[in-house]
Amino acid sequence: xxxxxxxxxxxxxxxxxxxxxxxxxxxxxGHVNNVLFYRYFEAVVVRFQMQExxxxxxxxxISPQAVETLCRFHRPLSFPETVEAGLKVERIGNSSxxxxxxxxxxxxxxPAATGHFIHVFVNxxxxxxxxxxxQARRAYEKFR
Amino acid sequence: xxxxxxxxxxxxxxxxxxxxxxxxxxxxxGHVNNVLFYRYFEAVVVRFQMQExxxxxxxxxISPQAVETLCRFHRPLSFPETVEAGLKVERIGNSSxxxxxxxxxxxxxxPAATGHFIHVFVNxxxxxxxxxxxQARRAYEKFR
Amino acid sequence: xxxxxxxxxxxxxxxxxxxxxxxxxxxxxGHVNNVLFYRYFEAVVVRFQMQExxxxxxxxxISPQAVETLCRFHRPLSFPETVEAGLKVERIGNSSxxxxxxxxxxxxxxPAATGHFIHVFVNxxxxxxxxxxxQARRAYEKFR
Amino acid sequence: xxxxxxxxxxxxxxxxxxxxxxxxxxxxxGHVNNVLFYRYFEAVVVRFQMQExxxxxxxxxISPQAVETLCRFHRPLSFPETVEAGLKVERIGNSSxxxxxxxxxxxxxxPAATGHFIHVFVNxxxxxxxxxxxQARRAYEKFR
Numbered sequence: 001x002x003x004x005x006x007x008x009x010x011x012x013x014x015x016x017x018x019x020x021x022x023x024x025x026x027x028x029x030g031h032v033n034n035v036l037f038y039r040y041f042e043a044v045v046v047r048f049q050m051q052e053x054x055x056x057x058x059x060x061x062i063s064p065q066a067v068e069t070l071c072r073f074h075r076p077l078s079f080p081e082t083v084e085a086g087l088k089v090e091r092i093g094n095s096s097x098x099x100x101x102x103x104x105x106x107x108x109x110x111p112a113a114t115g116h117f118i119h120v121f122v123n124x125x126x127x128x129x130x131x132x133x134x135q136a137r138r139a140y141e142k143f144r
Numbered sequence: 145x146x147x148x149x150x151x152x153x154x155x156x157x158x159x160x161x162x163x164x165x166x167x168x169x170x171x172x173x174g175h176v177n178n179v180l181f182y183r184y185f186e187a188v189v190v191r192f193q194m195q196e197x198x199x200x201x202x203x204x205x206i207s208p209q210a211v212e213t214l215c216r217f218h219r220p221l222s223f224p225e226t227v228e229a230g231l232k233v234e235r236i237g238n239s240s241x242x243x244x245x246x247x248x249x250x251x252x253x254x255p256a257a258t259g260h261f262i263h264v265f266v267n268x269x270x271x272x273x274x275x276x277x278x279q280a281r282r283a284y285e286k287f288r
Numbered sequence: 289x290x291x292x293x294x295x296x297x298x299x300x301x302x303x304x305x306x307x308x309x310x311x312x313x314x315x316x317x318g319h320v321n322n323v324l325f326y327r328y329f330e331a332v333v334v335r336f337q338m339q340e341x342x343x344x345x346x347x348x349x350i351s352p353q354a355v356e357t358l359c360r361f362h363r364p365l366s367f368p369e370t371v372e373a374g375l376k377v378e379r380i381g382n383s384s385x386x387x388x389x390x391x392x393x394x395x396x397x398x399p400a401a402t403g404h405f406i407h408v409f410v411n412x413x414x415x416x417x418x419x420x421x422x423q424a425r426r427a428y429e430k431f432r
Numbered sequence: 433x434x435x436x437x438x439x440x441x442x443x444x445x446x447x448x449x450x451x452x453x454x455x456x457x458x459x460x461x462g463h464v465n466n467v468l469f470y471r472y473f474e475a476v477v478v479r480f481q482m483q484e485x486x487x488x489x490x491x492x493x494i495s496p497q498a499v500e501t502l503c504r505f506h507r508p509l510s511f512p513e514t515v516e517a518g519l520k521v522e523r524i525g526n527s528s529x530x531x532x533x534x535x536x537x538x539x540x541x542x543p544a545a546t547g548h549f550i551h552v553f554v555n556x557x558x559x560x561x562x563x564x565x566x567q568a569r570r571a572y573e574k575f576r
Contacts, residue, residue, distance in 0.1 A: 030316050
């Protein structure tokens with residue numbers, strides 16, 4: 001039985017990081033603009049890929065590229081709160097990995113937003129998909 | 145039979161607008177950053193809602209709020225090209241409307257990205273969902 | 289006698305471009321966020337450098353790098369207006385060029401903001417300053 | 433005798449905050465985009481004004497508005513480093529306050545960038561300039 005993602009807690013996400021909001025993240029309506037939620041998704045995915053999976057986009061010949069992202073908005077976030085982003089590995093394919101992501105506002109047990117981010121490993125020159133490198137695969141299995 | 149969205153042409157999207165890319169839209173990898181694709185989605189949805197559906201976020205008591213967005217990345221976009229964004233109404237509910245969106249790069253017949261954007265009309269104070277106002281509904285039916 | 293920059297007209301700026309604002313450019317206060325004014329400055333400088341001065345940041349061995357920017361805010365700008373950016377070359381040094389920039393809102397004769405942007409040509413590897421290349425210098429003299 | 437601002441240390445700036453860079457802050461050239469330096473300036477100014485000077489842009493009848501900002505770029509900053517922003521009050525006028533700002537990269541004693549940010553207090557309705565409120569003035573004197 002699948003849990004409603006909007007009811008998940010921080011404990012469901014083994015990899016987490018703090019993201020201080022910036023004044024300019026808020027839009028005319030006084031809340032963090034929807035587009036910025038993806039900036040926070042990117043922050044946690046990029047840090048995880050660099051620190052845990054050993055990815056270096058500048059030098060690696062085979063590197064991950066986003067093919068699909070999705071976000072469901074459950075509650076607003078607002079500057080100046082600090083957002084906590086959580087990530088877990090949801091699916092490991094041959095070339096692709098799917099991260100489940102949640103963003104938690106200060107003082108909330110359940111997420112303001114949930115979604116996913118799918119990376120496919122490609123050859124940086126040809127853009128052809130490639131098997132997930134061994135070091136990255138080990139990291140994904142650890143955070144499943 | 146559903147067409148593969150990545151094979152659709154501009155003609156599949158009755159509402160279109162041009163979006164000039166900005167230097168800062170490109171990221172370290174030399175292409176428009178994934179997050180910015182949602183900035184372009186927002187541009188076409190906001191303009192459509194204001195111009196065609198009569199929405200005014202600042203003064204309206206009932207106004208649309210994003211509840212889900214999704215983007216599939218088929219091909220890179222890059223500054224300095226001008227992107228053409230296309231929108232059609234995919235589904236009209238009681239309170240919600242789903243827009244199908246595609247982004248076309250210069251000189252390409254098929255989209256660099258496709259996705260959707262779901263708006264729910266809410267009471268700006270209580271955030272409770274509300275039926276789609278009549279003027280907006282007429283616009284959605286026209287661009288189905 | 290120097291004119292008050294806030295009283296200048298579009299005619300004082302021989303190079304101009306249109307910049308459509310984006311919803312997300314506005315901040316919580318309902319106007320284009322101050323930081324975004326520099327995004328518009330960058331837009332006109334980068335386009336001028338690429339189209340008129342022949343600069344290619346990706347391949348050139350000697351390329352311009354910002355060393356100082358300044359903006360004075362005279363009046364707000366707001367989405368959904370289209371901003372007109374004007375540029376003229378104010379000073380040509382041995383390695384550096386200073387652009388005077390103005391941003392005009394729709395229906396206004398005088399600028400919403402004025403400022404400058406100083407580029408220094410450097411060796412992309414060593415970051416040592418270099419004389420302005422001949423093609424670029426010719427363009428700067430033309431737009432003085 | 434005035435010190436060269438690019439030679440100042442963190443100690444010259446009594447108010448400081450940490451700003452984690454984000455992947456999308458870097459531009460095509462692999463460094464934090466020039467425009468983003470102003471996003472960091474804004475971060476430290478806004479936090480100082482809210483926490484120390486008691487400013488609330490949403491509810492206050494008299495609130496500060498940027499009239500001039502300037503940045504000199506001494507050295508690049510790059511994701512994923514955490515930037516330390518320093519602020520001191522440089523000049524207190526009748527209606528306006530000038531903040532000197534510096535941005536320090538990780539492991540550097542001298543700033544990557546220095547500049548200023550001038551706020552003028554205005555009536556939020558009429559936009560006419562107003563004397564600095566007493567609470568704010570006390571904070572500015574403290575951080576001179």
